Amino acid sequence: MLKPANVPGYFKAVSQVVSNQLNTGKQVAIIPKKKVVFVPWSSSSPAALRKALPNGNVTISTGPAVSSQIRWAHTDITVPDFTAYRKDSTKNPRVKSSETEEGRKNYTYLMAGALSVGAAYGAKAVVTQFVSSMSASADVLALAKIEIKLADIPEGKSVTFKWRGKPLFIRHRSAAEIQAEQSVAVSSLRDPQHDNDRVQNPSFLVVIGVCTHLGCVPIANSGDFGGYYCPCHGSHYDASGRIRKGPAPLNLEVPPYSFPEEGLLIVG
């Protein structure tokens, strides 16, 4: 909007009058004078340099009436000084960089190595934590072993203990029973296992008292084979804990055990 009050200001700018056929003497093209803002800057840092440089789209409109000037970096801006950011060993321009290269690389690799050491330590701690959380806790381990004095078990008798929440049968076998079990033909068994593979000391049979059929607890000294008999579905086990008759598919399980000294049995 051209108001009379503004006109003198605009007339200070250079303008060009274009003549046309319908010259009324009043058509004037007015180009407003561009304001030039001077930003003081120094080349001492990249931030100062960034303020000084033109940003955005740099355009130039040429014409007889436009007086403008673009300053380009290659004409009058000095290379900024990065000394503050440079390593001391590279500051001297007279020293070959290959002479200080190893020292600089040592620093970098030492930092990477220290980080790796920390990472390895942390990873080891995490893995140890997870793995140890999988192992049995102290209260479970306390119940995991049972110590039995074999002198308490008379010959020909089967005694039941509780071991890891399951019944444990320990049978003091007579010589006749041992003889009978050892002479059973292995090929005639459903789960073929010789008696010698099931006992460490032939006098003592150690088995877990859980029927391999559906998990009932067999009754000792009963059944057709003089060993164990499961009342639930009628599985007969012999005096070596082997399945002889009935639905059970496998022999009674033998837990890990040892005889650390005479007359002492440790199961677990």
Add this chain to the structure above:
Amino acid sequence: MGFSSTVYNAIFKRTSTMALAVIVSAFAFERTFDLVTDSIFEKVNEGKLWKHIKDKYETEE
């Protein structure tokens, strides 16, 4: 310059030697770091841990 170039050529130049150095120093670091942090923890909790009050509760068997 001699020392740093020796270190660089012996350890950092090859990935294999660098990895070996990392593993070996991780062992050493673990021992010392655990020892130091444990002793700090025990110093801060002086008199509260079981091993500090054990003698009050243990009876001779």
